Amino acid sequence: MPVKDVVRLENVWVSYADTPVLEDINLRVAEHDFLGIIGPNGGGKSTLLKVILGLKHPDRGMVTVLGNPPERSRSRIGYVPQYTEYDRNFPVSVREVVMMGRYGKTGMLKPYRQDDRDAVAKALERVGMTEHAGSQIGQLSGGQQQRAFIARALVAEPELLLLDEPTASVDSAMQTEFYEILEDLKKEMTIIMVSHDIGAVSVFVDKIACLNQRLYYHGSKEITPEILEATYKCPVQLIAHGDIPHRVLREH
Amino acid sequence: MFEAFQFEFMRNALMAGLLASIACGIVGVYVVVKKIVSMSGSIAHATFGGIGLGYLLKFSPVMGAMLFSLLSALTMGFVTRKTKLPTDTAIGVLWAMGMALGVIFIGLSAGYAPDLMSYLFGNILTVPASDIVLMAVLDLIIIALVVIFYKEFLLLSFDEEFGTVVGMPVDGLYMLLLCMVALTVVVLIRVVGMILVIAMLTFPAALARQFTYDIKKMMALSVVFGMLFTFGGLWLSYALNLASGATIILLSGVVLLISYGVTGLRSRYRLKASA
Numbered sequence: 001m002p003v004k005d006v007v008r009l010e011n012v013w014v015s016y017a018d019t020p021v022l023e024d025i026n027l028r029v030a031e032h033d034f035l036g037i038i039g040p041n042g043g044g045k046s047t048l049l050k051v052i053l054g055l056k057h058p059d060r061g062m063v064t065v066l067g068n069p070p071e072r073s074r075s076r077i078g079y080v081p082q083y084t085e086y087d088r089n090f091p092v093s094v095r096e097v098v099m100m101g102r103y104g105k106t107g108m109l110k111p112y113r114q115d116d117r118d119a120v121a122k123a124l125e126r127v128g129m130t131e132h133a134g135s136q137i138g139q140l141s142g143g144q145q146q147r148a149f150i151a152r153a154l155v156a157e158p159e160l161l162l163l164d165e166p167t168a169s170v171d172s173a174m175q176t177e178f179y180e181i182l183e184d185l186k187k188e189m190t191i192i193m194v195s196h197d198i199g200a201v202s203v204f205v206d207k208i209a210c211l212n213q214r215l216y217y218h219g220s221k222e223i224t225p226e227i228l229e230a231t232y233k234c235p236v237q238l239i240a241h242g243d244i245p246h247r248v249l250r251e252h
Numbered sequence: 253m254f255e256a257f258q259f260e261f262m263r264n265a266l267m268a269g270l271l272a273s274i275a276c277g278i279v280g281v282y283v284v285v286k287k288i289v290s291m292s293g294s295i296a297h298a299t300f301g302g303i304g305l306g307y308l309l310k311f312s313p314v315m316g317a318m319l320f321s322l323l324s325a326l327t328m329g330f331v332t333r334k335t336k337l338p339t340d341t342a343i344g345v346l347w348a349m350g351m352a353l354g355v356i357f358i359g360l361s362a363g364y365a366p367d368l369m370s371y372l373f374g375n376i377l378t379v380p381a382s383d384i385v386l387m388a389v390l391d392l393i394i395i396a397l398v399v400i401f402y403k404e405f406l407l408l409s410f411d412e413e414f415g416t417v418v419g420m421p422v423d424g425l426y427m428l429l430l431c432m433v434a435l436t437v438v439v440l441i442r443v444v445g446m447i448l449v450i451a452m453l454t455f456p457a458a459l460a461r462q463f464t465y466d467i468k469k470m471m472a473l474s475v476v477f478g479m480l481f482t483f484g485g486l487w488l489s490y491a492l493n494l495a496s497g498a499t500i501i502l503l504s505g506v507v508l509l510i511s512y513g514v515t516g517l518r519s520r521y522r523l524k525a526s527a
Contacts, residue, residue, distance in 0.1 A: 053417055079417050090285060091465045092410055100407050104418035108404060136465035156418070 004031050005064070006160050006190040007052055012061030014047055021047045025061070025215045034186045036205035037194045043212040045194040046082060049162050052192070053079060066159060073160075075104040078153030078189075082164040083145065088138030094148045095133040098123055101155035123151040127181055143174030150181065161185065163193040179204045261377055265496075268379040268443055269482035271387040272452065275394055275439040277475030279432050280457035281467060286409040286429070291328060293450040294343040295430065296437045298324035298350025300372075300446060304357030307365045314383055317371070317441055321434035324350055329427035374445030374497030376486060387439045394432055394439075398471075405429060406467060443482065444497040455504040456481060462511050481507070 007029040014022040021044045029035055039045050050056040051063055054070030065073040078101070101123070102116040124130045127147040132140060137148060146166060153161060163182075167175050182191060182204060195201045201208065209217035283292050302320025306313030324346055331342045358365050370378055379387075398405065407415045408425050415422045433453070440449045460473035485500030492499070 055413065055416060074417055074419055077417070079414065081411075081413060086411065087285070087287075089461075090410055091461065091467045091470050092406065093465070096406065097410070099403075100411070100414060101418065103403070103407060103415070103420055106403075108420070109400065112403065152414075 004067075005029065006031050006033070006066060007192065008062075008064040009051070010062045012051060012058045012063060014044070014051060014056060014058045016047075020213060022051070022058070022215075023213050025051075027209065027215060027217060029190060029192060031190055032186065034182070034191045034204070034206045035193070036201035036208045037192065037211050037215075038196060038201055038208065039211035041196060045196075045211055046164050048211060048215075049079075049164050049192070049194055052162060053077060075156065076159045078156060078158030078161045080146075080149050080153045080161070080163045080166055082168060083149060090137065092137055093133070094124070094129060094135050094137055094140070094151075095120060097137050097148055098133075098151045098155050101152035104156055119155050119157075120151075123155040126154060127151045141174075143170045143178065146170055146174075146178065147181070154185070159189055161189050161191045163191070165195055166193060167195060167197055264379050264381060264384055265376045265486060266483070267384050268376055268387060269486065270479060271384070271391050272440050272443040273456070273475050273478030273482055274391050275387075275436045276452045277456055277460075277473075277478045278394060278398055278471050279436040280453045280455075280478075281460070281471050281474055282405060282409055282429060283433060283453050284457040284461060285467070288430075288433070289450065289454050290340070290343050291332075291430070292433045292437070292453050294347040294350075295321055295324050295328060295434055296446050296449040296453075297347045299437055299441065300354030301350040301352075301357065302354075303368075303371050303446070304354035304361070304365075307368075308357040308361040313367075313371055314386065314438065314441065317446070318435075318438045320350060321437045322431055325430035325434035326427060329423070329430045333423050333426065370445070371441060372445050372447050373495060374441070374443050374448060374500075376443045376482070376496045376500075379442045383442050387442070390435045390439050394435055397428065397432055401425065401428065444500055448497050448501045451501045451505065452478065452481075455501075455508050459504075459508050459511055462515060477504075 009027040012025040098120045299317040299321040302316035303313040306316030332339045456474040456477040460470045481504035485503040489496040489499035
């Protein structure tokens with residue numbers, strides 16, 4: 001039986017105003033893949049996720065998510081945006097933030113119900129945030145906020161999880177814990193994670209793609225120095241850290 | 253003070269203050285957390301065009317204000333969402349155009365504009381009974397909208413992009429929120445005037461924010477603060493023989509500044525103590 005494509009991009013071109021951001025992107029992500037996309041800032045990583053979510057429409061090319069156009073698949077996608085500048089003082093509790101993830105299932109003019117509250121409790125437990133459910137979101141540490149946003153993405157039981165720079169505001173001690181949550185999740189869903197942190201990504205993901213306007217991807221976890229150099233437009237040294245499990249990539 | 257309440261205009265003033273506090277307390281919370289203070293200021297000032305039109309065509313300037321505030325809210329929503337005009341430019345353009353139209357309309361009506369000052373700066377003591385009824389109806393509409401769309405407005409204010417992702421019609425709801433601001437402007441116009449409306453839309457909510465992280469409690473507190481400011485300001489203006497609208501605004505502004513000042517000093521003191 002052929003593996004089902006969860007995400008499929010064919011010859012996708014995207015530009016903002018007249019500046020090209022993504023050029024000729026071809027990507028196929030199979031069910032239960034855990035794909036890491038790395039690349040420099042401004043390389044189009046967030047834009048690629050927005051294309052998959054249907055928030056940004058490509059100038060050219062075809063996008064299919066879970067067999068449908070992205071807009072129609074949104075209710076089956078969990079999205080963890082890059083949170084650098086949201087209002088930390090916003091009067092909202094962790095529980096209320098996670099509940100927002102149920103909106104797609106509930107819809108307009110209907111109140112949240114008991115099964116929504118149960119789903120929120122479950123999602124909070126899953127990321128270990130039950131005891132912080134009543135806290136205001138800005139009172140939490142960076143890692144805890146990140147887990148709350150993951151819970152919000154999980155609460156609608158998505159088939160595809162998109163994470164944009166999830167470790168940006170998390171200190172390194174929390175990162176390992178964070179990747180353990182993802183290890184657990186990848187048994188149930190397809191995950192695409194965008195990051196500029198090459199080291200951390202290569203340990204936990206199954207496949208890696210490099211993105212800098214163009215996408216360099218050959219369906220495995222091996223990245224050659226040539227690909228990295230093409231991505232970052234400068235020579236890059238691969239560094240392996242000793243204190244975390246790592247894999248040395250073979251030369252080819 | 254208390255003997256003053258035997259007069260009908262005093263009872264009307266109290267009723268107007270109450271109704272104004274409810275509208276600005278509830279909608280002000282969204283204005284503050286969604287950071288649309290200047291946009292609301294623009295909508296408020298653009299209503300001057302409607303007031304002028306009312307004078308020119310000899311219908312109630314309050315109705316003209318309602319027409320223009322709703323129109324400017326919809327225009328603002330459309331221009332900021334569907335065109336490339338930057339939001340703060342749109343704010344300035346609409347603000348000035350509405351005012352300019354008002355000046356021209358009033359000029360065309362041969363310059364005869366009784367009570368013009370009360371629309372500009374408010375006069376809680378001259379609110380007629382018919383406007384009290386209108387304010388009550390608008391309050392009911394606002395409360396109903398917030399009850400019906402509570403979870404939508406929360407998501408819209410906190411994270412619009414996520415709202416889009418989970419399939420919420422964010423642009424439509426944003427328009428609706430701006431229309432609620434427009435209705436609140438109409439409720440407040442008789443009490444503090446169109447020029448000072450923006451203060452009543454922000455001060456009570458900004459003060460309430462100091463005390464709670466729960467948006468419902470923030471609304472309740474903000475309504476209470478609105479009442480305290482309105483009646484406190486009214487009493488002060490009565491005692492000192494000052495303009496009521498301006499006194500209400502100055503009182504709430506001073507309380508707000510003191511509150512944020514105390515909070516600032518306290519956190520500095522705490523930093524020092526923990527250092």
